[in-house]
Amino acid sequence: MTLVGSDGPAPPALAPAPVASVVDLRVHFRSKAGIVHAVDGVSFDIADGETLGLVGETGCGKSVTARSFLRLVPMPPGIQAGGSILFRPHRTCETCSGNGCAVCHESGRVPDACATCEGAGCETCAGSGYLTVDLLEIPEQDLRTIRGNRIAMIFQDPGKALNPALSIRDQLAEVFYQHRSAELLAAAAIDGEAGGPAGTLIRRKAALRSRLLEDALLSLPPLRARRNKLRAAADDRIVAALAETQIPNPRKVMDRYPHELSGGMRQRVMIAQALACDPDLLIADEPTTALDVTVQARILELVRELQSRHRTSVLYISHDLSLVRRVCDRVAVMYAGRIAEVAPAEQIFSDPSHPYTRGLLAAIPATSHERGRLVAISGTVPELINPTPACRFAGRCPFEAPVCRALEPEPKPTRDGHQVACFIHHPPRDAADGVPTFDRQVR
Amino acid sequence: MQIRDYIIRRLMVLPLLVVGVSIIVFALTRIGGSPIGIYLSHEMSQEEVAELEERFHLDDPVPVQYFYWASGVLRGDLGWSGVAAAPVTDVFLPKLAATMELAVSSAIVAVVLGIALGTFAGARRNRLPDHLTRVFSISGAAMPLFWFAILLLIVFWVYLGWFPIGRSDPDLWARIDHPTNLYTVDSLIAGDFGAFRDAVWHLTLPAVTLGYGATAIIARMMRSSLVEELQEDYVDAARAKGLPERLVLRRHARRNALIPTVTVIGLSFGFLLQGSVVAEIIFQWPGLGRWMADSVLRGDQATIMAYVLFTSVLFLVVNLAVDVAYAYLDRRVVLGE
Numbered sequence: 001m002t003l004v005g006s007d008g009p010a011p012p013a014l015a016p017a018p019v020a021s022v023v024d025l026r027v028h029f030r031s032k033a034g035i036v037h038a039v040d041g042v043s044f045d046i047a048d049g050e051t052l053g054l055v056g057e058t059g060c061g062k063s064v065t066a067r068s069f070l071r072l073v074p075m076p077p078g079i080q081a082g083g084s085i086l087f088r089p090h091r092t093c094e095t096c097s098g099n100g101c102a103v104c105h106e107s108g109r110v111p112d113a114c115a116t117c118e119g120a121g122c123e124t125c126a127g128s129g130y131l132t133v134d135l136l137e138i139p140e141q142d143l144r145t146i147r148g149n150r151i152a153m154i155f156q157d158p159g160k161a162l163n164p165a166l167s168i169r170d171q172l173a174e175v176f177y178q179h180r181s182a183e184l185l186a187a188a189a190i191d192g193e194a195g196g197p198a199g200t201l202i203r204r205k206a207a208l209r210s211r212l213l214e215d216a217l218l219s220l221p222p223l224r225a226r227r228n229k230l231r232a233a234a235d236d237r238i239v240a241a242l243a244e245t246q247i248p249n250p251r252k253v254m255d256r257y258p259h260e261l262s263g264g265m266r267q268r269v270m271i272a273q274a275l276a277c278d279p280d281l282l283i284a285d286e287p288t289t290a291l292d293v294t295v296q297a298r299i300l301e302l303v304r305e306l307q308s309r310h311r312t313s314v315l316y317i318s319h320d321l322s323l324v325r326r327v328c329d330r331v332a333v334m335y336a337g338r339i340a341e342v343a344p345a346e347q348i349f350s351d352p353s354h355p356y357t358r359g360l361l362a363a364i365p366a367t368s369h370e371r372g373r374l375v376a377i378s379g380t381v382p383e384l385i386n387p388t389p390a391c392r393f394a395g396r397c398p399f400e401a402p403v404c405r406a407l408e409p410e411p412k413p414t415r416d417g418h419q420v421a422c423f424i425h426h427p428p429r430d431a432a433d434g435v436p437t438f439d440r441q442v443r
Numbered sequence: 444m445q446i447r448d449y450i451i452r453r454l455m456v457l458p459l460l461v462v463g464v465s466i467i468v469f470a471l472t473r474i475g476g477s478p479i480g481i482y483l484s485h486e487m488s489q490e491e492v493a494e495l496e497e498r499f500h501l502d503d504p505v506p507v508q509y510f511y512w513a514s515g516v517l518r519g520d521l522g523w524s525g526v527a528a529a530p531v532t533d534v535f536l537p538k539l540a541a542t543m544e545l546a547v548s549s550a551i552v553a554v555v556l557g558i559a560l561g562t563f564a565g566a567r568r569n570r571l572p573d574h575l576t577r578v579f580s581i582s583g584a585a586m587p588l589f590w591f592a593i594l595l596l597i598v599f600w601v602y603l604g605w606f607p608i609g610r611s612d613p614d615l616w617a618r619i620d621h622p623t624n625l626y627t628v629d630s631l632i633a634g635d636f637g638a639f640r641d642a643v644w645h646l647t648l649p650a651v652t653l654g655y656g657a658t659a660i661i662a663r664m665m666r667s668s669l670v671e672e673l674q675e676d677y678v679d680a681a682r683a684k685g686l687p688e689r690l691v692l693r694r695h696a697r698r699n700a701l702i703p704t705v706t707v708i709g710l711s712f713g714f715l716l717q718g719s720v721v722a723e724i725i726f727q728w729p730g731l732g733r734w735m736a737d738s739v740l741r742g743d744q745a746t747i748m749a750y751v752l753f754t755s756v757l758f759l760v761v762n763l764a765v766d767v768a769y770a771y772l773d774r775r776v777v778l779g780e
């Protein structure tokens with residue numbers, strides 16, 4: 001599979017493609033009490049260059065959805081119960097070198113062309129002409145060329161997501177060695193094709209393949225110079241990546257260990273690491289939750305700025321709607337393993353349609369105290385063990401009708417770019433025998 | 444503080460600790476009574492005994508006796524061994540070499556095998572390799588050393604005759620020089636492959652006996668700390684970077700899992716020295732342990748003191764090595780506290 005730099009320009013005729021589409025994703029967990037349907041039929045698109053917010057209470061399945069992109073949900077106890085995550089790798093637009101032009105719809109990136117039809121549209125790419133991979137299906141080896149390279153992830157607690165035993169330099173260098181090995185060799189003016197044992201050794205070093213003994217050999221005089229040049233090439237890139245996240249003195253910080261840095265600094269390092277290979281999609285799973293309030297604002301600002309500079313698409317996860325409002329173009333609201341509502345950010349706030357979203361908005365002032373708990377909505381999130389078909393919000397919903405307990409509402413468009421899964425907006429038309437139609441009753 | 448400065452500081456404190464240890468060793472041995480017994484025979488008269496006591500300063504107060512002993516130690520005079528019928532100093536070094544050859548080869552095997560086995564099992568948690576390793580570790584930690592040694596002796600020496608006991612074939616031993624008294628090393632220096640094979644062959648049974656328990660403990664510790672580390676966020680973060688699983692394990696999880704394991708490795712070296720007494724007796728290995736056992740039975744206090752002093756110093760050094768390794772692996776350790 002050729003993901004990076006696949007040749008043949010994408011035909012300009014095609015419309016911009018979503019960089020990723022989650023289709024009916026189902027991830028369950030085996031537990032003593034039964035099967036937990038943590039994510040149960042989630043679908044949404046992430047358009048190229050946009051920031052999509054994913055919000056919901058704690059335990060609603062946000063992290064499981066996010067981790068599914070990189071297949072990081074532990075299995076067992078997890079079960080991949082269905083669905084797919086389609087991903088379309090992009091590359092910098094050749095016409096404008098990333099500055100934005102008509103060919104790339106001003107995004108600076110163009111999707112790689114489908115390998116089977118070379119852009120004409122065929123069955124493999126569902127007629128789109130774009131290279132499309134199902135992240136849940138591709139072999140592990142191909143997935144690894146995407147992880148950290150085309151899709152990167154930042155975690156909630158940077159103090160735990162950085163390895164305490166390795167210096168910042170060592171941790172960032174890994175990304176470059178793993179994905180930019182050839183580029184590093186070229187920058188260090190080392191002949192990547194050189195034969196003989198010396199060439200093999202340095203190539204293995206650059207690809208993170210060298211073992212203890214080989215490293216020892218590389219630290220001896222005849223090979224040391226070459227190894228140092230390789231290191232210098234990696235260092236230059238590390239410093240550039242750190243500087244981009246506004247870390248002062250990157251050359252000094254590079255030699256530090258995670259525990260020597262503040263929380264905000266560590267998260268900057270994580271962001272630098274994530275953006276090192278200029279990914280198409282950045283997944284940020286509550287990147288500011290573990291930080292001080294004052295630091296939160298600055299990190300948020302940084303993500304926003306880097307996003308617009310790199311034109312990276314972002315999946316921004318949070319339980320805090322007020323945060324999401326400041327960074328996201330569109331917002332998907334999740335409840336108990338399902339999508340309740342997807343809409344452009346301003347619409348979610350000015351005109352929320354789903355009863356749950358309304359509850360969330362009413363709860364905004366309270367959420368800053370108790371993490372992810374909804375004070376304004378009475379009741380608790382339902383058990384996700386072997387659920388029956390019904391609206392997951394039934395029981396807490398002030399507008400509940402008998403049909404809400406008998407059928408499961410699907411997200412359907414209400415107006416342009418706005419999808420809602422609620423029978424208020426989509427009354428079931430031909431109800432089956434014994435199934436009541438929507439009969440609004442306000443409690 | 445730099446690790447190098449830390450080592451230098453620790454080394455400077457070491458002599459003080461040794462003096463402290465030597466006082467305790469001396470006092471504890473004296474509690475066992477006067478050391479004169481081993482030097483007496485039935486024919487001696489009362490006057491002769493008194494003369495001996497006078498010569499060895501045994502009629503002086505105990506602190507003065509300590510002073511005589513300690514200054515002797517500093518001059519390299521550890522006293523007379525009644526058991527070996529020779530000065531302790533002369534017998535000590537060759538026997539020490541024999542014990543060290545046994546203990547160090549067991550330790551190397553135990554560390555390498557224990558870490559490898561623990562990693563292998565921890566990465567395959569609750570699957571067959573993990574269960575097999577658990578059986579291996581539990582039996583290794585639970586089986587009495589003497590019983591395991593006798594079992595090996597009966598099966599491989601008495602019954603199958605595959606391995607010898609003792610330390611070497613006398614003919615092969617006489618064939619080469621012994622500059623280090625480590626027979627494996629001596630034979631390599633002499634370039635005598637036959638003698639080397641013989642040395643390793645003799646070493647096998649006692650080394651396996653000694654190393655099994657330590658391997659088991661190290662593997663167990665490594666396994667459980669690796670399982671714990673594999674749950675950490677930074678492991679997923681490493682996967683999210685695109686690293687292959689073998690590097691996630693080698694560069695990330697294993698490095699942190701080694702931190703608690705290093706402490707266990709330090710402790711199990713003490714286990715090895717203790718075990719060497721049993722292994723040396725059963726396999727007729729002419730080392731310190733066997734000599735020590737004889738000395739205890741016959742009240743040879745000069746030898747006992749030398750041995751205890753030596754093992755104490757060894758422990759101090761191993762302890763230092765463990766602390767340094769710890770500081771190197773765990774960057775959060777604040778050196779000098």
Ligand SMILES: Nc1ncnc2c1ncn2[C@@H]1O[C@H](COP(=O)(O)OP(=O)(O)OP(=O)(O)O)[C@@H](O)[C@H]1O
Binds near residue numbers: 059064
């Ligand atoms: N490793 C796991 N083992 C078992 N169940 C799990 C596991 N991970 C997640 N779950 C289940 O999936 C549900 C959703 O978890 P998830 O971490 O996605 O929630 P979240 O929306 O990210 O919440 P938070 O805001 O607390 O991060 C949990 O309630 C839990 O029941």
Ligand code: SF4
Binds near residue numbers: 355395
């Ligand atoms: S479907 Fe029914 S229960 Fe569910 S949110 Fe809409 S009105 Fe409330």
Ligand SMILES: [Mg+2]
Binds near residue numbers: 062064286
């Ligand atoms: Mg989460």
Ligand SMILES: [Zn+2]
Binds near residue numbers: 102105107
């Ligand atoms: Zn362009």
Ligand SMILES: [Zn+2]
Binds near residue numbers: 117121122127130
């Ligand atoms: Zn195609």
